[in-house]
Amino acid sequence: MYFLKAALSGMRRRLVPSILAILGGSALLTAAAAIGLWSLWLMGQQDHFKAARSASVFIDSAEPTAVEEALTRVMQIKGVETARIVSKEEFQAFLKQHFPDLHEALASLGDEVVPRMLEVVFPADTDSFARKETVEAITAVASVARVDDGSLRLGRALTSLRWLGYGGGALSIGLWLVLFIVCLGHYQNILYTDAQEIQLIRSFGATKAAILLPWMIEAVVQSLTTGLLCIVVLFAGKTYISDLYNQFFGTIGYDAFRIDFASFALAALAIVGMALLAHVLAGLAALARGRIA
């Protein structure tokens, strides 16, 4: 009872700093969660990029029969899982989505300039040697002008993405550290403003854990409020965030990034957990730093 009352009294007396801490924490953790979610997704996606398992095969004839014949031959090559013709409409839609200027320029020139192409997908367990042999076999097919191997094209991009993922993770940790410092300041301030009460309960034999307990009750309330606020912001901005990420990384052929229920739940748990961890560690650090008789 004492601990609950002390926590409630503390929150009432520190209403403005508490609200500021919640708002600041929400902003930091929303950014951390948004970046963290994306980094997590990026790390997981690297091995599943469709482009990494595929190759674009350009045909040097605009004749539909030549394209279909090339498809039949390519399908017969060992090491090809599936292959399909990329229609003009599909190609133009792709251009329209990712390269609008180029799409407009090509549309004004007519259909004949649109390249005829196949999309070939290799099995997931294909090693680089077998893949190279398969690509050579496809290149040898009559009417095949050029084969653009997705894995070669993506090599550098994947490395960059990996570093972006690490960078995003590091940025999340950095934002959490800022929150930790904010919380540390908050608890050091309590040590100062509530010095009389702390001294008093200490004189009745209160342990440091007993001093910490009302703070932690306050911390749970603050963390849950922070988490709730972050989730509302994240939910409100999920379409914007998804579009933002996909705008930059939509051209390399992966399934579009989106915040689904599972990632949302993960973000919610992570935010509350990060907020609580920041509060608990900051409370302990403040107690360790504070000189309490």
Next chain:
Amino acid sequence: MMVLLKQVSKSYHPNSLVLRNVNLELNKGEFLFVVGDSGAGKTSLLKLITGEEFATSGIVACDNVRFEQGSGKMLKLRRRIGVVHQDYRLLKDRTVYENVAIPLFFGRAGLGIEPVSFFGRGAERLVEDAITAVGLSTKVLDATVRELSGGEQQRVAIARAIINKPDLLIADEPTGSLDHDHTWTVMDLFQKLNIKGMTMLVATHDRDIIRKVRRRTLHLSAGTVRVDDREGACIF
């Protein structure tokens, strides 16, 4: 509970001692008045025994536990000591009930009373007993401390000090803000608690109390023990 001070000196600033080579042995169940002029060192002496301050030199011990910075045993010992501070140290924004109940939440309850649970079950009766023992009505329990008069606040502080039935009660000017009747209500209570075995250490300016109660009296002057009157016969 036995209190021992051996060659204790205390200074807050270099070259100015507030206590100088104080020796004191207080046995279990004893009643001791500490008297002296303002600045004689009464409050400092009491703070050394509560562990709020530490001696600059010498030994301060309760039940053979030395009071030293960072001593884990000291915390357990504090739970056996009730303190009435000169400035009351009440939490002004809390109710009387919440103030009086505070010591119950930090461990040991003494002399035959059960410790209360985390949520305070069992505290209500103990708080009511303590508040009526100091001559206050239970009607004040829901009032916040800032609504009370100085005398009422002082009695709330005394109720808080005795609620846990400590082995040693240390009171610094516990009747300073009380009128004659309430002063004697409190002194009667202290004597009753002392008869039940509680060791008492009371700092006071009130000559009338010392004259009538006639207990061991320690006279402090400029930080030194001038007289340790074991019979309480020597009136300053």
